[in-house]
Amino acid sequence: MTNPDLPVTEDELHAYVDGELPADRQNAVAAWLLAHPEDAARVAGWRTQADAMRARYAHVADEPLPARFRTDALLQGRPIGRRVAAIAVAATVAAFLAGGVAGWMARGANAAPTGLDLFTSEALSAHRLYVVEVRHPVEVAANEQAHMVQWLSKRLGYSQHVPNLETIGLKLIGGRLLPGPNGAAALYMYEGPTGERFTIYSTRARSPQTALRFKRGDRNAAYYWVDNQAAFVVSGPADRSRLKTVAEAVYEQVDQATRG
Amino acid sequence: MASGIAGFRHSVEATIPALRRYARALTHDADIADDLVQDTLVRALRSESLFHGGDIRAWLYTILTNLNRNRLRGLARRPALVPITDDDAADMTGPQAGQRDIGRALDSLVEEQRAALLLVVLEGLTYREVADVQGVPIGTVMSRLARARAQIKAHLDGERPTLRRVK
Numbered sequence: 001m002t003n004p005d006l007p008v009t010e011d012e013l014h015a016y017v018d019g020e021l022p023a024d025r026q027n028a029v030a031a032w033l034l035a036h037p038e039d040a041a042r043v044a045g046w047r048t049q050a051d052a053m054r055a056r057y058a059h060v061a062d063e064p065l066p067a068r069f070r071t072d073a074l075l076q077g078r079p080i081g082r083r084v085a086a087i088a089v090a091a092t093v094a095a096f097l098a099g100g101v102a103g104w105m106a107r108g109a110n111a112a113p114t115g116l117d118l119f120t121s122e123a124l125s126a127h128r129l130y131v132v133e134v135r136h137p138v139e140v141a142a143n144e145q146a147h148m149v150q151w152l153s154k155r156l157g158y159s160q161h162v163p164n165l166e167t168i169g170l171k172l173i174g175g176r177l178l179p180g181p182n183g184a185a186a187l188y189m190y191e192g193p194t195g196e197r198f199t200i201y202s203t204r205a206r207s208p209q210t211a212l213r214f215k216r217g218d219r220n221a222a223y224y225w226v227d228n229q230a231a232f233v234v235s236g237p238a239d240r241s242r243l244k245t246v247a248e249a250v251y252e253q254v255d256q257a258t259r260g
Numbered sequence: 261m262a263s264g265i266a267g268f269r270h271s272v273e274a275t276i277p278a279l280r281r282y283a284r285a286l287t288h289d290a291d292i293a294d295d296l297v298q299d300t301l302v303r304a305l306r307s308e309s310l311f312h313g314g315d316i317r318a319w320l321y322t323i324l325t326n327l328n329r330n331r332l333r334g335l336a337r338r339p340a341l342v343p344i345t346d347d348d349a350a351d352m353t354g355p356q357a358g359q360r361d362i363g364r365a366l367d368s369l370v371e372e373q374r375a376a377l378l379l380v381v382l383e384g385l386t387y388r389e390v391a392d393v394q395g396v397p398i399g400t401v402m403s404r405l406a407r408a409r410a411q412i413k414a415h416l417d418g419e420r421p422t423l424r425r426v427k
Binding site: 010011014015018020045046049050052053054056057058060061062063065066068069071074075117210211212213214215216 | 269272273276277278280281284285291294295297298299301302305331361362363365366377378380381382386387402405406409412413416
């Protein structure tokens with residue numbers, strides 16, 4: 001029970017603005033605001049803030065949805081492979097059993113790959129550093145690909161699959177070993193007909209998988225994801241659609257190779 | 261209330277526009293916002309067999325809010341090495357141009373206050389729902405709202421004289 005004669009609190013003023021005030025306090029707050037112009041001004045200010053937020057962001061909900069948000073696209077789980085999806089489900093089930101519904105929601109989200117931004121930064125730094133190299137862009141050239149794959153698989157601790165991107169106009173230049181946030185990393189470089197260069201960065205990741213993400217730097221951009229506990233960052237010139245084509249080709253070939 | 265998998269998916273899909281709006285206001289970056297929404301949806305769809313009813317919308321807001329908090333923690337550990345362009349600049353034309361200030365004011369809030377304010381004001385969640393999303397008592401939600409509104413006012417009041425001096 002609330003008493004209509006009680007003085008009005010700040011919490012009640014917020015509740016009044018947000019439509020959360022109990023009906024039996026409406027009159028008391030309205031009368032209070034008439035008698036207290038400074039509180040009336042604060043309430044008016046909060047309403048102005050709210051109007052500005054809605055005016056600023058309401059239109060986002062009316063934008064046409066990008067294709068990547070179609071349920072079938074999401075369920076296809078790009079870039080999540082079947083085995084990796086099974087790991088994710090297992091992790092979710094474990095979290096669910098451990099903490100009840102609220103618990104598993106929180107834990108599921110807390111298992112997010114916070115290291116992602118970190119190795120994407122590393123990959124973009126490596127990309128910027130090495131794509132401008134004329135004489136020594138790579139340590140091992142493409143004509144020694146078999147040796148390179150063997151060497152880097154051993155150093156990184158998981159099988160390396162160097163995609164063939166010639167159908168989309170990119171020729172392998174070669175690769176190199178780099179220090180990464182979780183140990184060794186590999187950088188593979190490709191070149192297109194007009195000299196534009198793309199790199200694939202790969203290193204061991206702690207999180208089992210993520211969706212495909214996009215990150216833009218100054219002149220370069222990257223698509224990145226984690227699949228089967230390996231992180232991949234495909235970097236190139238900041239032409240998003242071209243980069244996406246390259247990233248998807250890389251994803252498909254790596255995914256095929258991992259499953260096969 | 262969704263019934264069966266089709267109902268579940270339909271409810272998730274119906275929430276996407278609102279999730280994008282919330283994420284855009286929360287991050288102030290169109291690319292990051294849509295990445296957060298995508299991660300939220302992938303998680304939700306993969307976990308549908310574990311969803312035992314309740315408010316799907318509030319559940320999706322919870323996942324997105326948690327993912328964003330994790331993202332900010334990751335960034336805090338390693339200050340931005342990669343400059344991220346503000347794609348929202350594209351939104352800053354025409355009728356939206358006047359609302360640039362509110363975006364900056366929201367950016368000046370700590371994350372949990374920004375989330376609480378946006379969930380109430382922009383997304384129309386009740387205090388109770390926001391308390392569940394953030395995993396805190398209602399009283400905490402109310403004090404976050406009060407602090408957020410005071411900070412936004414201070415930010416907007418503080419910005420104007422600065423702009424005047426520049427002219």
